[in-house]
Amino acid sequence: MKTARQVLESxxxxAIFSISPVATVYAALQMMAEKGIGALLVMEQNKIVGILSExxxxxxxxxxQRTSRETLVRDIMTGSVIYVRADQSTDDCMALMTRHRLRHLPVIDGExxxxxxxIGDLVKDIISEQKFIIEQLEHYISGGVH
Structure with a gap:
């Protein structure tokens, strides 16, 4: 089983994309669209203060009935950010995401x-790992291992 760090490395x-809490929601949406991502970390002086998702x-x-050009990120962000340590397993990550209904999970190493x-990163990794195990079992069953 892989760790969060190993999945990140693959x-x-x-890149880590973030935005200021005083930026407009419109600016955040523009950045998410440009980068093809569904969430941004909200950072203030290198500290995570929230997360903003679609x-x-x-x-x-x-x-x-607010407008994205007038609303600030801090007014709609999720302030309590759940994260994982870099050495936690993909199973730990999936369990946390499932339990809290999250789609994005910051990874921290120390501070x-x-x-x-x-969630897509984790599903892709789990499918790849399962495919490898199946191939190894098929190889073993067919007599390829001596």
Whole structure:
């Protein structure tokens, strides 16, 4: 079983995208669209103060009849950010995401933010791992192992 760090290292890009809490929601949406991502960490002086997801936008701007050009990130972000340590297993990550209904999970190594995992990253990794195990079992059953 892999760790959060190993999954991060296997991603094509390990960039961490963040925004200020005083930026507009519109600016955050522009960044998410440009980067092809569904969430941004909200950072203030290298400290995580929240996370902003497409879900936050849908529920706290559109449904509340606010405008994205006038609403600030801090007004709709999720302030309590759940994260994992870099050495935690993919099973730990999936359990946490399932229990808390999360799609994005920051990864911390000590005090340092090292990346962000999405549910898609974890599913892709788990499928790859299961495929490898199946291939090994098929090889063993067919007599390929001596």
């Amino acid at each position: 991603k094509p890009t390990q 879900r936050d936008y849908a529920r706290k701007v559109i449904l509340m 340092e933010l090292v990346g962000m995992l999405s």
